[in-house]
Ligand SMILES: [Zn+2]
Ligand SMILES: [Zn+2]
């Protein structure tokens with residue numbers, strides 16, 4: 046799907062920055078960090094980027110992938126996520142050498158029993174190690 050169409054479908058007003066950032070996500074086979082996006086989209090200030098990513102995340106277009114490094118990564122949602130409701134239940138692989146992070150779309154996060162009275166709102170399965178290029 047084209048970036049313009051995706052923004053429209055999610056009720057997000059079209060701006061040049063939003064379109065460029067989304068296009069970058071659509072073309073990238075791996076997850077992107079803030080720095081990756083700043084490198085590729087010229088004249089993008091940090092606050093605009095921060096707000097753009099937050100909007101995309103809230104609207105169910107991208108999901109955040111935490112890792113043990115300093116900067117979280119983001120990847121396009123594939124699981125029909127909607128506003129404030131992410132359905133991404135797949136694991137992620139983060140390469141400790143090159144920093145590459147990919148979604149593992151066929152890996153379901155196992156069900157984990159939590160203590161009585163606890164409610165799970167998000168599950169993150171992050172595997173860290175070496176990617177194929179670094180092994
Ligand atoms: Zn999602
Ligand atoms: Zn690597």
Ligand SMILES: [Zn+2]
Nearest residue numbers: 120133137148
């Ligand atoms: Zn993912």
